[in-house]
Every structure is written in C-alpha cells, then in structure tokens.
Amino acid sequence: GDSVTQMEGPVTLSEEACLTINCTYTATGYPSLFWYVQYPGEGLQLLLKATKADDKGSNKGFEATYRKETTSFHLEKGSVQVSDSAVYFCALVPRTNAGKSTFGDGTTLTVKP
C-alpha cells in the first residue's frame, strides 16, 4: 500500500538556520504530495502542495519539489524563525482515492532564538 517516510525528529535549530526535512514516499501511479503543519492544540494546516513530477510547491518561505525519480518531496527553508516551531507532516493522496491521505509520522521542529 501507499506509505510516507519522514526523517525522524525532533529537529532543533537556531533562528536563521537552514532547514531540510526529508520525505520519501511509496505509491502506485502519481499521487499529489503535500506538506502540512500543526501547531500545538490545533488541526493541520496545508503548507504547500505539488501535483505532478518536477512541480515546486512554495509558501511562507518553505519549498518542496516533487521528485519522481527519487520518490521524494523534501521540505526546505533558507532561514527559519522561532514562529516556525511546529510539527510538520508529509502526505500523499493517490489520484484513485482522492479522500484518503497517507501521512508520515511527523517531524517536530523547534527553533531557538
């Protein structure tokens, strides 16, 4: 079945450091790929998305590129802020099962001033 593997956390960075959270997936066909962010006590917020190979999703300084050849969708940000501290989830949705997202285990990011 479909699966998503995220790098294990937690990740602790100083403000203005570079961030990379690795995400690889296994799926049949060509799923849509997403990054969600979850702040304490809240639901998931869509951060960015990519729907086909070589698409780059971007939002709030975060970027991720859909790499079909390596089945990866790594999240990157050039300069993190304290306010980026949260849990980040990589997810896929197969085109044949649009209402069913498969999530990675989540990566907790803490950014220190």
Next chain:
Amino acid sequence: KAGVTQTPRYLIKTRGQQVTLSCSPISGHRSVSWYQQTPGQGLQFLFEYFSETQRNKGNFPGRFSGRQFSNSRSEMNVSTLELGDSALYLCASSGSGTSYEQYFGPGTRLTVT
C-alpha cells in the same frame, strides 16, 4: 469562506459509553474524511464520505462508524469506548478540484477514562 468546524472541541467519556462527533465542511465541499491522531500511531485514516456515501474506509473496528448528511455535514460515532480510543479526531474536507488537498478542522480531543 468559513473553515472546517468540529464540535465539541473536548470530550471526556467513560469506558463502555458511546460518543458522536460532528464536522461541518467548508461550504461547497462534498468530501469529508475522518482521521485519528495519537502519539503512538500518528495520523490514521478512518473513513471518507462523499455525497452521503462512504467512499473509503480505513482499518478500524466496526465500533467506529460515520455518516454524512445532504448538506455535507458529517458525524462519526464510536460505540463501546475503550481507553485506546483516546485521541484527537480530525475531520477534513476537500472540494472537486484536481489537486486533492484537504482542509482540516481543529479536531475533537476525546479522553476515555
């Protein structure tokens, strides 16, 4: 547009009882999915409803059930509660676009004692 709303936000129940959670999707969205989030198992898909029909189902026991009404609002029910059912229950809605992103509500925190 108003976001996805879930009620109640917090709930405390006793083992053996049953519970009903409610979700109102974003206006115009016809797909509603439910997920269970726990520290040990992460985010797990429960089921998805589309136009009042269950379209997808995850690997949960029959104690977990749901339904969707003609206005797309959805409810999920858990009967004979067990301690292990303590979790954050998230509802997500999606529209008819081709990118399949889901929009999440804030969740209902269920505690079973």
